Amino acid sequence: MTIGVGIIGASVGGWAAISHVPALKALPDYELRAISTSRRASADLAAKEFDVPAAFDDPAGLIAHPGVDLVVVSVKVPHHHALISAALAAGKMVYSEWPLGAGTDEAADLAARAEAAGVRTVIGLQGGFLPVIRHTRDLVADGYVGRVLGTTLVGSGMSWSPVTDRAHAYLYDAANGVTLLTVSALHALEAVNEVLGELAGVSANLVTSFTQAQVADEGSTIPVTVADQVSLTGAFRSGAALSLYYRGGFSRGDNFRWEINGTDGDLVLTAPGVNGNLQTLDLRLQGGRGDDRALADIALPGSRFDPVPRDLPAMAQGVAQVYARFGRDLREGTHTVPGFDHALRRHRFVDAVERASRTGTAQTLPPA
Structure with missing residues (x-):
């Protein structure tokens, strides 16, 4: 049908x-x-x-x-x-x-x-459905890195810098619900959860480093009520550690890098350019284990993409x-x-992160 x-x-x-x-x-x-x-x-x-x-x-x-x-x-x-x-x-x-x-x-x-x-x-x-993420999940499950010790992800949100335009000005108002935490960080964390499982607890530091942003195409300023620096730490139910950091704007260095480190090996996902939003990236997967002295590219089999054409652009x-x-x-x-029941759980996770940052107290998370 x-x-x-x-x-x-x-x-x-x-x-x-x-x-x-x-x-x-x-x-x-x-x-x-x-x-x-x-x-x-x-x-x-x-x-x-x-x-x-x-x-x-x-x-x-x-x-x-x-x-x-x-x-x-x-x-x-x-x-x-x-x-x-x-x-x-x-x-x-x-x-x-x-x-x-x-x-x-x-x-x-x-x-x-x-x-x-x-x-x-x-x-x-959709980040958890990307073929490269599903392949990474299976590598971890099959023991490529051994026992997972921890993971570190650093990315840039592109938006939420001190300068914007009228079309994106609504991103700076927390009441609209579209923030560096809810968008860039949560899309990335969805993929992290797909690979490594759910978190048992989380601590957070949400920093609003400027109170006004310039609207360049209007020559005006707007108030900023969202965090432009998002830092999360926590532990997965497996006991492995998480460190996730997203910055507003972009860096002259790496704008997306995700490492998974284990007792027997390492996996690293990267992407070029200034875009750090995982769900839109054409990610490069590399790994090394055992006696390997450096990372090497890991190719994805064509079957990972079926039934979607492999040449469909990353954003689609x-x-x-x-x-x-x-x-x-x-x-x-x-x-x-x-579906929407899963979305509600993620919204409640956002609440827990905001509460952790506001109170300075780690939050215990319910089972998924």
Whole structure:
């Protein structure tokens, strides 16, 4: 059965255009049947660009479209609650970008609405589905590094520097729920959890190092209420140690580096450039063990990508892997793709991190 998809927030050049659209077009289980943007002109342009039969400048029309089985919500987080609520009320499956809501209360309400509606949901935490991450997970499970002692991940968020533009100014207001912690750090941690399991506890230091940011294209300033430096430490349920640090902006050095160190070996994932957002990266995997004196590249077998084309760009690869597995879940009645219940657990983890930073006290985390 072909799954009909409608994307809310599908403007040409936006995130959905460079990730969801190519992902869907690469998979035979799906058909992109409708798009919605905030303006008629941009909706018509996107429909023409993506060869989509139905275009709307009001998301209500997309949600009501009889050919849309799955509504994808790819807009700013403050709009998630209303749009997802409407889609669930219409009995549609929903794929929401992460974060699910602008805080845990909204996430809890949406998770409850989804359960009441009895429909399948997907949360866009695709980092754990990247082929290189799944390969790393299996290497660790197969004993490549021996017993895992600890892991260190350092990355850059690109945004959250002292200078921004009007299009990204909303990222600096904590009320909108889109922060260095909730976006860059949590996307990375999702992949870390996929490879090494869940954390038993966490300590944190969230630092807001400047109180105002310049809006360069307007020549104005805005207040900053989010942390631009995120530092987490903790221990996994296995006993291994975690150190994760994300900076706002970027570094002249490495903008993404993740090491996994064990009794018998090491695995290292890196990426070039200024982008440190794991879920969008074309990661290089290297390893060394035993008598090895240096790291060597580890190639991924082609089967790691099936059924997604290997040449799909990195920004679309993880999203496509989520879609592929969700399609299989629907066919086989399985639940391998995280939905809104998983998103709610991650929102509660964010709360624990913020509490740890505010109180200076390590937080014990409940089992997943």
